[in-house]
Amino acid sequence: MTMKRNILIILAFLLPxxxxxxxxxxxxxxxxKMYQVTVMETGVGELTPRAFYGVVHNRYYQDAAETNKLxxxxxxxxxxxxxxxxxETIDTSLTKRAEVEALNMADRQVDLAWQAEGPKIQxxxxxxxxxxxxxxxxxxxAGDLSLWQERYHLFQTAVSAVRNSYMPNAERxxxxxxxxxxxxxxxxxxxxxxxxxDSRERTKDHLEATLERPNRNAEIxxxxxxxxxxxxxxxxx
Numbered sequence: 001m002t003m004k005r006n007i008l009i010i011l012a013f014l015l016p017x018x019x020x021x022x023x024x025x026x027x028x029x030x031x032x033k034m035y036q037v038t039v040m041e042t043g044v045g046e047l048t049p050r051a052f053y054g055v056v057h058n059r060y061y062q063d064a065a066e067t068n069k070l071x072x073x074x075x076x077x078x079x080x081x082x083x084x085x086x087x088e089t090i091d092t093s094l095t096k097r098a099e100v101e102a103l104n105m106a107d108r109q110v111d112l113a114w115q116a117e118g119p120k121i122q123x124x125x126x127x128x129x130x131x132x133x134x135x136x137x138x139x140x141x142a143g144d145l146s147l148w149q150e151r152y153h154l155f156q157t158a159v160s161a162v163r164n165s166y167m168p169n170a171e172r173x174x175x176x177x178x179x180x181x182x183x184x185x186x187x188x189x190x191x192x193x194x195x196x197x198d199s200r201e202r203t204k205d206h207l208e209a210t211l212e213r214p215n216r217n218a219e220i221x222x223x224x225x226x227x228x229x230x231x232x233x234x235x236x237x
Contacts, residue, residue: 043068104168113172114163121159121180128152128187131194138198148190155183 035045043065047053053061132148162175 039064039068041068042070107168108166111163111169111172113169113176117173117176117180121176121183124180124183124187125152125155125159128155128183128190131187131190134194135197138194139200140194140197144193144197151186155179155186 032048035047038045039047047057047061047064050061129152132145132152135145135148158179159176162172162179165172167175
């Protein structure tokens with residue numbers, strides 16, 4: 001206990017000396033360095049010694065106070081404030097644009113127009129295909145059949161292209177309605193052509209039937225021979 005008390009007494013005795021030394025080391029005022037800092041940071045004070053700056057750094061000595069960092073900090077803060085407003089405006093615009101694009105993507109990914117127009121187009125395509133098959137029944141040739149089948153496949157390709165495209169449902173609906181009208185027009189044209197071919201074949205068959213005459217040569221010869229015998233018997237009893 002006595003040793004510990006002695007140590008504490010010695011430390012208490014030496015503590016003021018350490019404290020005074022720390023204060024003396026910390027507070028070592030240098031006016032030249034202080035003004036170097038204040039002129040550089042805020043433009044306050046004067047650079048010393050004048051002779052040194054006049055010879056070595058004369059240009060910096062002349063405009064150091066005016067070109068201090070405080071001026072640039074103020075300008076940067078002012079520009080930053082303006083940029084904050086601009087960035088907020090850009091952020092708001094981009095956010096709204098993102099919302100619109102999200103709705104556009106949802107509108108383009110789900111083909112609602114096909115749900116409304118698809119069954120009508122499929123029904124009309126099936127009718128068109130059945131009428132193409134009737135071409136051979138009424139006497140159409142292979143060239144006619146191939147031509148109309150190409151048109152049928154063309155409509156199928158158009159429907160597939162619209163269904164796989166990236167477009168709004170309003171545009172899809174317009175395209176589907178246009179395809180439906182085209183199929184209807186071509187189907188009506190095909191029906192008229194089928195009627196024409198069928199009438200042509202029927203007329204041809206009718207004409208061929210009326211042009212066929214029975215062969216009565218043997219009958220005519222027999223009648224002529226009978227009349228010749230009868231005449232011969234009358235002249236030569």
